[in-house]
Amino acid sequence: MAAVTKKSRIERVIVTTLLVIGGITVSIPFLWMISSSFKPESEVLNIPPTIIPETFTLENYVNLFESLNFAVYLKNTLIIVVCSFVGLLFNAMAGYGFAKFDFKGREKVFYFVLATMMIPGQVTMIPVYLLLNEMGLTNTMAGIVLPGLAVAFSIFLFRQFMTTIPTDLIEAARLDGAGEFYIFFRLIIPVAKPIFAVQGILTFIAAWNSFLWPLIIANDEGLYTLSVGLSLLQGQYANNFALQMAGAAFMVVPIIIIFSFFQKFIVEGFTMSGIK
Amino acid sequence: MKKLLNQAYKDRHPYLFIAPAVILLTVFSIIPIIIAFVISFTDLDLKGLADWSNINFIGFENYLGLVEDDTFITSLLNTAFYVCIGVPLVIISSLSIALLLNYGSNMLFSVFRSVYYMPSITNIIAVAVIWGYLYNTEYGLFNFLLSIVNVDNIPWLEERTIAKISLIILAVWKGIGINMIIFLAALQGIPRSYYEAAEMxxxxxxxxLFNVTLPLLRYATFFVTVTTLIGWMQFFEEPFVMTDGGPLDGTISIALFIYKEGFQYSQFGYAAAGSFVLFILIIIMTLFQFKLRKSDTEY
Incomplete structure (x- = not known):
């Protein structure tokens, strides 16, 4: 037994060292982004580069809001986030419908939903644009938000989770005279909290990062999201790397903070979904 | 009578629950694929969009045009390059990291789990901006680090093959996280008793590792391979934001080709035909993998 522990100790040191080296390598882009975003415009172009800013400045972050329209982009991005949570509710409702009701054509409709997962985004991109164009929804917030509301994979995960909720619980509530929607909002949602947590975080991240669709639909800068604004910034201030890094940090840091608070749920979520 | 009414009332609810999501999916996934299929046989462009009478049915002309289109052929070859190098790299690195992370369960390991996962939740534009700076030939960190060990400046994004590899490095960095989590979930599902038996x-x-762990990860590996392959065949955002397909179409992928034809040149019919070719390629590759898996299921 002693030999085993000794061997494990050496192994442990090797594993830890490998993890640390790899971890630092993976984080370099983030660390470099943070450090450069606090440097003045001239210092970013120094060769050799300074690792820690010599003159620490917040000027880049102020510029995002003063010279650029980051406040508008932020507002639009937050609107998309809020709308995507309505979509999340729709997905949860559908998941519950497929999991806990027996109705005609249930299997067929569910396979139909799953089949949409296989369609690549590039195939639907052009026809969806044409459809929205016919509906007169190009260059509107509705046009940006609507196509992404229902997510087949999310419906699937909700269904998987909700089949595990005991039917007796729902029957008991029905006997007490509770309406179906009352049951869903007051009983199912609290019970399904773990899956809501996972899906909530993933939905937030996806909405916060949304880029391509806003880019296609929005012609007006008043509808741009943070991502679209950042790519605009990259084009306009091609050599002001400090400003670019500040813009990137402004997008990335909130996600990292949210993620580090909730990362436990995400990992559990994958275990829960049965992908093993 | 009352019973019948009650029945109808009861039946209504499931449909109410699934209706919003199913209607949205129908309008934005099912109907579009039918439209895409139809317009891939037409010459729909901006003129056709303004007035439907300008749309002509041209049979297989779009598909035949694709075969002769040098840019499309280049995009096919580039996508093959991305897939052949990127997919194995992502799988090997995410599996290795998952194995390392599975070694312990203290604070350090959960911190590093987050560190490795972080790139995959980072916004692609932010990633492009950061890596664009790192890859910059004059002021970038990478070339500076190389200059310390006396390596000449590398034109990371300015030479056709190097640019492809640079994009793959970035995409692998971003792609590890999610697959690593899937492998980790699978690793944690392996009962300890198997290892104890093997030890005895x-x-x-x-x-x-080779006789217990890896065979038991077959399902996870299969899942990761299929999803990664599908993802890489649609490789789009990295070349779109980093190089716009350049230099000289050196990094253009099929997905980017479709986007450019559709939204930059407004050749909607032609782009739809391109997207169907991509769709069919994805289906073929996926079926091929399922077939490979079937042939070795006796375990």
């Missing part, structure tokens, strides 16, 4: 039989670490 005198198996060493390496034998355990």
């Amino acid at each position: 039989d005198g198996a060493n670490r390496l034998q355990m």
Whole structure:
């Protein structure tokens, strides 16, 4: 037994060292982004580069809001986030419908939903644009938000989770005279909290990062999201790397903070979904 | 009578629950694929969009045009390059990291789990901006680090093959996280007793890895391979934001080709035909993998 522990100790040191080296390598882009975003415009172009800013400045972050329209982009991005949570509710409702009701054509409709997962985004991109164009929804917030509301994979995960909720619980509530929607909002949602947590975080991240669709639909800068604004910034201030890094940090840091608070749920979520 | 009414009332609810999501999916996924299929046989462009009478049915002309289109052929070859190098790299690195992370369960390991996962939740534009700076030939960190060890400046994004590899490095960095989590979930599902049994039989670490762990990860590996392959065949955002397909179409992928034809040149019919070719390629590759898996299921 002693030999085993000794061997494990050496192994442990090797594993830890490998993890640390790899971890630092993976984080370099983030660390470099943070450090450069606090440097003045001239210092970013120094060769050799300074690792820690010599003159620490917040000027880049102020510029995002003063010279650029980051406040508008932020507002639009937050609107998309809020709308995507309505979509999340729709997905949860559908998941519950497929999991806990027996109705005609249930299997067929569910396979139909799953089949949409296989369609690549590039195939639907052009026809969806044409459809929205016919509906007169190009260059509107509705046009940006609507196509992404229902997510087949999310419906699937909700269904998987909700089949595990005991039917007796729902029957008991029905006997007490509770309406179906009352049951869903007051009983199912609290019970399904773990899956809501996972899906909530993933939905937030996806909405916060949304880029391509806003880019296609929005012609007006008043509808741009943070991502679209950042790519605009990259084009306009091609050599002001400090400003670019500040813009990137402004997008990335909130996600990292949210993620580090909730990362436990995400990992559990994958275990829960049965992908093993 | 009352019973019948009650029945109808009861039946209504499931449909109410699934209706919003199913209607949205129908309008934005099912109907579009039918439209895409139809317009791929037409010459729909901006003129056709303004007035439907300008749309002509041209049969297989779009598909035949694709075969002769040098840019499309280049995009096919580039996508093959991305897939052949990127997919194995993502799978090997995410599996290795998952194995390392599975080694312990203290604070350090959960911190590093987050560190490795972080790139995959980072916004692609932010990623492009950061890596664009790192890859910059004059002021970038990478070329500076290389200059310390006396390596000449590398034109990371300015030479056709190097640019492809640079994009793959970035995409692998971003793609590890999610697959690593899937492998990790699978690793944690392996019962301890299997290892104890192997240990009793005198198996060493390496034998355990190859004869216990890896075979038991078959399902996870299959899942990761299929999803990664589908993802890489649609490789789009990295070349779109980093190089716009350049230099000289050196990094253009099929997905980017479709986007450009559709939204930059407004050749909607032609782009739809391109997207169907991509769709069919994805289906073929996926079926091929399922077939490969079937042939070795007796375990």
